[in-house]
Every structure is written in structure tokens, then in C-alpha cells.
Amino acid sequence: MSDTGSLEALVQALRRLPGVGLKSAQRMAFHLLQHDRPGAQVLARALGQAIDRVGHCERCHTFTEEPVCAICRDERRDATRLCVLETPADQAALERTGAFNGLYFVLMGRLSPLDGVGPGDIGMRPLLDRACDGVVQEVILATSFTAEGEATAHALTEALRRRGVRVTRLARGVPVGSELEYVDLGTIAHALADRR
Amino acid sequence: MSDTGSLEALVQALRRLPGVGLKSAQRMAFHLLQHDRPGAQVLARALGQAIDRVGHCERCHTFTEEPVCAICRDERRDATRLCVLETPADQAALERTGAFNGLYFVLMGRLSPLDGVGPGDIGMRPLLDRACDGVVQEVILATSFTAEGEATAHALTEALRRRGVRVTRLARGVPVGSELEYVDLGTIAHALADRR
Numbered sequence: 001m002s003d004t005g006s007l008e009a010l011v012q013a014l015r016r017l018p019g020v021g022l023k024s025a026q027r028m029a030f031h032l033l034q035h036d037r038p039g040a041q042v043l044a045r046a047l048g049q050a051i052d053r054v055g056h057c058e059r060c061h062t063f064t065e066e067p068v069c070a071i072c073r074d075e076r077r078d079a080t081r082l083c084v085l086e087t088p089a090d091q092a093a094l095e096r097t098g099a100f101n102g103l104y105f106v107l108m109g110r111l112s113p114l115d116g117v118g119p120g121d122i123g124m125r126p127l128l129d130r131a132c133d134g135v136v137q138e139v140i141l142a143t144s145f146t147a148e149g150e151a152t153a154h155a156l157t158e159a160l161r162r163r164g165v166r167v168t169r170l171a172r173g174v175p176v177g178s179e180l181e182y183v184d185l186g187t188i189a190h191a192l193a194d195r196r
Numbered sequence: 197m198s199d200t201g202s203l204e205a206l207v208q209a210l211r212r213l214p215g216v217g218l219k220s221a222q223r224m225a226f227h228l229l230q231h232d233r234p235g236a237q238v239l240a241r242a243l244g245q246a247i248d249r250v251g252h253c254e255r256c257h258t259f260t261e262e263p264v265c266a267i268c269r270d271e272r273r274d275a276t277r278l279c280v281l282e283t284p285a286d287q288a289a290l291e292r293t294g295a296f297n298g299l300y301f302v303l304m305g306r307l308s309p310l311d312g313v314g315p316g317d318i319g320m321r322p323l324l325d326r327a328c329d330g331v332v333q334e335v336i337l338a339t340s341f342t343a344e345g346e347a348t349a350h351a352l353t354e355a356l357r358r359r360g361v362r363v364t365r366l367a368r369g370v371p372v373g374s375e376l377e378y379v380d381l382g383t384i385a386h387a388l389a390d391r392r
Contacts, residue, residue, distance in 0.1 A: 003260050003261045003262045003266050004250070004259055004260060004261060004265075004284075005261065006242070006245045006246045006248075006249045006261060007246055007250050007259050007284075009242045010242040010243060010245075010246040012242075013235070013238045013239040013241075013242035013243075014239065014242075016232060016235040016239065017227070017228075017235075017239075018223055018227045019220060019223070019224075023285075024215060026285050027214055027215070027285075028213045028214060028215075029246070030283060030285065031213070032213070032243070033246060033247075033250055033259060034304055034305070036212060039209070039212040039213075040243045040246070040247050041243070041244075041247060042209045042212070043209040043210065043212065043213075043239075043243055044239075044240045044241075044243035044244045044247075045209075045240075046202070046205045046206040046209035046210075047206060047209075047228070047236045047237070047239055047240035048237075048240050049202045049205065049206075050202045050203055050205070050225070050229060050236070051229075051233055051236050051240075052202075053202045054200070054202050054203050054229055063200055063203050063229060064199050064200060065199050065200060065201065065202060066199045069199060069200075070199050087226055088203075088226065089219075089222045089223075089226065108230055109230070
């Protein structure tokens with residue numbers, strides 16, 4: 001309909017969100033316009049503000065509103081250990097455990113040749129420079145245990161070892177709280193091989 | 197983290213969308229900031245524009261940027277038949293069939309006492325006035341065939357019949373292209389009772 005151009009434009013804009021198809025976008029637009037116009041305003045402002053303010057940390061590449069993020073600025077953290085992750089969400093998950101006191105390098109993605117994501121896109125070069133800066137003594141690879149995450153970890157391991165950097169990988173094994181019966185076979189096999 | 201307030205605000209704003217939880221909101225925010233900043237800008241603008249411009253048609257209550265929507269303004273349509281629907285999406289679906297040439301009344305919701313949606317919220321009063329304006333000869337109820345949609349249709353039928361208005365309901369039956377074996381029993385029972 002010609003007199004609902006703004007509605008159409010909103011539906012099309014919502015469809016650009018990952019995991020949102022036509023039906024979901026229509027449902028979202030209807031909800032915002034019919035039941036939550038303040039929410040739509042909040043979202044519009046939040047988008048504008050995030051675009052303006054959020055950039056990448058010069059040191060670890062994670063999202064931050066400062067040139068260098070709070071974790072990288074924290075002098076109490078152990079700069080000899082560098083943990084490599086795929087996304088800020090993964091970083092937040094690891095931070096919440098409270099089990100790691102080192103610094104991070106966030107790839108902001110993972111190697112994925114089919115999607116055209118190569119070593120340059122995940123900051124391979126800056127990571128190698130950082131790992132060889134004389135301060136870092138161990139690089140802990142915490143990329144996902146998916147095909148692409150494993151491939152990324154493999155490529156990084158090769159490149160780092162060639163430069164004589166000590167590389168470790170998060171342990172694979174049975175998740176805490178799970179019954180063996182319900183754990184997939186690949187995980188059990190890894191847990192057996194890596195038993196301690 | 198204190199230096200990612202704008203990112204946090206964006207994630208919280210995205211969570212207000214229907215069907216979007218914390219993980220989805222984080223994924224959306226990451227996608228927009230890392231891979232599609234133009235998309236974020238387009239969405240922010242589309243939201244602002246839709247809030248400013250999209251209102252409700254005075255006659256049928258659907259979304260429109262004019263006081264009266266294009267369909268209600270169209271003189272070639274048959275004003276003696278009025279089809280009652282729940283949402284503009286339902287209306288768009290019916291329009292796409294090309295099988296209906298009458299006018300619409302969009303409830304912008306359905307009766308749902310548990311959610312606090314009563315007759316006033318779906319425009320029961322304006323609908324009754326419209327149905328009794330002397331032009332409308334038949335009201336076709338096309339609310340959903342769900343519990344709430346049926347309850348809405350029932351309440352509207354009662355009120356309209358008391359005023360002597362002719363009320364019909366979309367036929368229930370076996371969907372086109374389906375094999376009987378895979379159709380639910382309630383639908384088959386209705387199709388049998390309403391056979392023609």
C-alpha cells in the first residue's frame with residue numbers, strides 16, 4: 001500500500017537483523033507501533049548512540065567507547081597471559097567466571113573462507129605482533145569448538161608456534177553437571193584422551 | 197564494563213523486541229556494530245520515521261500515514277461487506293488473495309482478558325457503529341482460529357446479531373494442498389460438519 005511506506009521501510013530495516021525474517025520483522029514492527037512506541041524511540045536512540053560511540057580497543061580489538069578498553073587499562077591484570085576469543089560475548093562469559101586474570105585479544109570473528117573471512121579480517125597480524133612483544137608468555141586459544149573455531153585455533157597455533165610462542169587451548173571435556181549418558185560421543189572421546 | 201554503556205543500552209533496547217532474548221540481542225548488537233553499521237543507521241532512521249508518520253485509519257483502524265487509508269478511500273470497493281481482522285498483516289494476507297473486494301475493520305488485537313485486552317481495546321464500539329451505519333449489509337469475521345480469536349469472533353457475533361446485522365465467519369476446513377492423513381482431527385471434523 002502506497003500510504004504505509006514508513007511501515008514497509010521499518011519492516012525491511014528490521015529484516016537486516018540476524019535471524020529475523022519477514023514474519024518476525026512484521027511482528028516486531030506491529031508490536032513497536034501498536035504497543036511500544038517508547039520502546040521504538042529508545043531503540044532508535046540506542047542505535048544512534050552506539051554507532052557514534054562504540055569503537056574497537058586499540059590493544060585487544062573488543063568493543064569499547066575509549067581508545068583502550070577497561071580491561072587492557074587495568075594494571076593489576078597479568079599481562080603475561082593472553083587469551084584469544086572470537087567475540088565480546090565470549091569475553092564477557094569468560095570474565096563472569098572470574099577464573100582468568102590475564103589480558104584478552106578478541107578476533108571479532110573467526111576464519112571462514114567460504115564467507116570470505118581471512119586472516120586479515122580477524123587481526124592475525126596485530127595478534128602475532130602482540131604475542132611476540134616480549135611480555136606475553138602464553139597465548140590461550142579460546143575460540144569455539146566448532147569446525148570454524150577449531151580451524152581458526154589451528155591456524156593461530158601454527159603461526160604462533162613458528163614464532164616460538166607458547167600456545168595452549170581450552171580443555172575439551174564433559175560439561176559440569178552433565179550425565180555421561182547424555183554427552184555426545186566426540187566429547188566423551190576427547191575427555192578420555194585428555195584425562196588427568 | 198563501564199566503558200561499554202552504549203553497547204549495553206543497545207542490547208537492552210533490542211531485548212524489548214518481541215521474541216528477542218539476551219543472547220539474540222547480543223548477537224544482533226554485535227552484528228550491527230561489527231558488520232552492518234549502515235544497517236543500524238537505516239534502522240534508527242526507519243524507527244524514527246515510522247513513529248512520526250504511521251497512525252491509524254479513522255475508518256478501519258489499520259496502520260496508515262493518511263487520516264484515512266488507501267483501501268477505505270477506494271470508491272470502487274464494495275462498502276456493503278465489511279471484513280473484520282486482527283492485524284494489518286492478516287489484512288495484507290487477505291488482500292494478496294485478491295478474493296475480497298469489500299472494506300475492512302482491523303481490531304489491532306483480539307480479546308484477551310488474561311492480558312487485560314477488553315472490548316474497548318479492540319474498538320468494539322466503533323465497529324458496532326460502523327456495522328449499523330445502514331451501508332454495511334454483511335460483516336465477515338476473519339479473526340484467527342485460535343482460542344482467543346474464536347472468543348473474539350463469538351463476542352462480536354453476539355453483539356452484532358443483537359443489532360440485527362448479518363454476520364458470517366471464514367470457513368473452517370482442510371487447507372488447500374494438504375493430505376487428509378496429516379490434517380489434525382479438529383479440522384477434519386469441522387470440514388465434515390461444514391461439507392457442501
